[in-house]
Amino acid sequence: MSLLVIKLIFVAVFAGIFGSVLGLGGGTIITPILTLMLGVDINHAIGASLIAVIATSSGAAIAYINDGITNLRIGMFLEVATTIGAITGAFLAGLISSNVLYIIFGLFLLYSALAMLQKKKAEKYDQNRGKALANKMKLNGSYYDKNLEKEVSYHAVHVPAGFGVMYGAGVASGLLGIGSGGFKVMAMDLFMKLPLKVSSATSNFMMGVTAAASAGVYLLRGDIDPQISGPIAIGVLVGATIGTKIMQRMKSKTIRIIFVPVIAYIAIQMILEGLGWKW
């Protein structure tokens, strides 16, 4: 029996590193690994992946805030959109067939992944566009990039578009459960043109709040099995701490190269789910 604990912690450390580097929360990989490889019941696996998201979020945030990578104000501002979105999603859940939504969100995510691939080289964009709004809302900042060994300053553009995508991310999380980290990173990186590291760290920071909002339901439903979720929480916290060290030293381009196929994988999984396929 204690062998299961070791396996769970091992998986969780990996998920924590993965989630904290990419800003995806690490829930995405927990569910398939637990169900397919460790034979954990699907509901308990989903409960554990929710715990993983919260643990990655808080665990990674400590280091990312301390090192000035997370933009707290951008995070707070966009949390308004994600939390309202999550409530909308919860209301819509009873009204619309989730299959159609899985396909719509999946296609959007797939499109975004392709668009992100093209952003590999820093594209030219109008630096001043939306600057007034960004300045008014203090959606700007700078961070020290340990890979480039220099201070990188930035400010958000296309703030309304980014806010809109964040709302969509919230709707997705309210409707379809977790897995909205991809949308959050997209909204900041692709739409608001923030540096990828800032997008990833801020997405991670925000994710805990969205996940905590739905955690109560999972708990009451009995999805949080202490024997599964306990070791997962500990492993993820360790992994997230390691991940924050790795991410800061990575090239943004490398993070992007890992990120795009992962997002494409999630997108295809969502589309298949919508078409009625079970993995």
Place this chain on the structure above:
Amino acid sequence: MSYSQTKATREKNIDSVGIMIGWTLRIGIAMSSIMVIFGLILFYAEGQSGYEANRYPTHIKDIIQGCFALKSYGVILTGLLLLMLTPVFRVGISIIAFLIEKDYLYAVITLIVFFILIISFYISRMA
């Protein structure tokens, strides 16, 4: 650039809001992981969960009662409960932190997030 200068530019990025949020997260995580680890040790040392096979409490009251009775599953779940509450506390502390910084715009924004969170708790309880 000398090391001290680099460090100075880096420290400039964290204001008191960041420091307060950082400490909230540290305390939340430290408390929850101590509980979870203690509960897991208890479970494997005693070889029992304190509950019937494949059963564990799902209501907050039962979880906390289980914790005080030193039932291993109760202790682990209390730790997980603390972990789930950490982001909520983080939002609450942020309101105070922005007020101290005299950043009233963000104090209001965070207050809005806090209210939406509370509303969503009620909605999820109804569902």
